[in-house]
Amino acid sequence: MTLWEAVAVLLAGFAGGALNTAVGSGTLVTFPVLLATGLPPVTATVSNALGLIPGSLSGAYAYRRELARQRRLLLPLCASAAAGGLVGAGLLMVLPPGVFATVVPVLVGLALLLIAVQPLLTRALRGRLTRPGGGLPLRIGLGLASVYGGYFSAGQGILYVALSGALLDAPLQRINALKNVLVAQVNAVAAGFFLIAADIDWPAALLIAAGATAGAPFGACAAQRLRPVALRVLILTVGTAGLLHMTLS
Numbered sequence: 001m002t003l004w005e006a007v008a009v010l011l012a013g014f015a016g017g018a019l020n021t022a023v024g025s026g027t028l029v030t031f032p033v034l035l036a037t038g039l040p041p042v043t044a045t046v047s048n049a050l051g052l053i054p055g056s057l058s059g060a061y062a063y064r065r066e067l068a069r070q071r072r073l074l075l076p077l078c079a080s081a082a083a084g085g086l087v088g089a090g091l092l093m094v095l096p097p098g099v100f101a102t103v104v105p106v107l108v109g110l111a112l113l114l115i116a117v118q119p120l121l122t123r124a125l126r127g128r129l130t131r132p133g134g135g136l137p138l139r140i141g142l143g144l145a146s147v148y149g150g151y152f153s154a155g156q157g158i159l160y161v162a163l164s165g166a167l168l169d170a171p172l173q174r175i176n177a178l179k180n181v182l183v184a185q186v187n188a189v190a191a192g193f194f195l196i197a198a199d200i201d202w203p204a205a206l207l208i209a210a211g212a213t214a215g216a217p218f219g220a221c222a223a224q225r226l227r228p229v230a231l232r233v234l235i236l237t238v239g240t241a242g243l244l245h246m247t248l249s
Contacts, residue, residue: 001203005037009204013051013211018219020052020212021059022231023238024157024179027052030208031154039201045092045152046198050191051205052153055212056184062220063177070178077178078185080143085186088150089193095151105247107148108155112239114162115232138167142182149183150190157183158239172228180220 001009012033016026027048034044060067067074141163149156160179161172168175194200223231 001037006203006207008033009037009207010211013055013208014215014218015211016052016208017055017059017212017215018222019215019238020055020157020183021062021180021216021219022176022223023219023235024161024183025155025238026055026212027152027154027156028241030212034201034204034208037204039204042092043199043201044204046191046194047201047205048208049153049187050194050200051208052212053184053187053191054209055216056180056187058213059216059220060177060180060184062217063173063180063224066174066177067181070174074178074181076139077142077182080139081146081149081182081185082189084143084146084148085150085189086193088147088152088186089190090150091147092151092190093193093197105243107145108158108239108243111155111159111162112236112243114166115158115235115239135167138163141167146182146186149186150193153183153187155239155243156186158235161235172231173224176223176231 009030012030016030018026019029020026030048030052031044034048035041039047142160145156145159145163148159157179160182161175164170164175164178165172168178170178223234226234
């Protein structure tokens with residue numbers, strides 16, 4: 001890796017950490033940059049997942065006020081996310097490259113649609129599926145989304161926000177805080193698996209980690225200043241741009 005490539009990866013990590021915390025699609029920035037440095041796709045995916053962990057933890061800490069007294073809610077959701085992330089990481093090692101790439105645009109597109117109609121959907125489901133703790137439907141949905149997150153995390157946070165917004169009776173900022181914890185959980189579980197079973201480019205992972213750690217609080221600060229409608233518009237804008245990038249590239 002040249003000096004300029006290292007600088008590009010570091011800056012991508014900063015942007016990815018900020019976007020992951022505020023919106024949930026930082027991999028759409030970091031992954032293409034890692035590929036541009038010459039890393040193979042699987043090595044780039046693994047190194048990216050490992051590198052984004054400190055940024056996810058930094059972002060979760062920045063949302064600590066929204067996470068206060070949420071332990072009883074977080075524990076079952078984190079368990080579902082961890083199980084799904086482990087399955088997804090295993091699939092990355094055994095499935096042919098590109099298998100999930102065919103369904104990524106569909107999943108992200110569906111998540112964006114859910115976010116767009118989330119206020120209407122929540123009102124329609126209130127008293128039916130929507131629960132203060134999300135219930136079994138949310139745990140199953142997050143587990144399945146985490147399978148995708150453990151395999152390839154682009155748009156993973158958007159899926160979490162969409163599912164939680166539809167099935168969890170909570171404000172959007174609290175949902176965004178929960179999303180950051182779940183992303184950190186899945187990345188950590190997947191990275192633990194990758195440390196044993198995959199090749200990691202450590203310089204790339206460390207540069208992503210340094211940039212993401214610095215960028216995450218910036219993204220959290222920006223997102224917390226936004227009203228729910230503005231935050232939803234930001235998520236939809238960034239997610240749509242990422243969806244177009246995935247479908248056209």
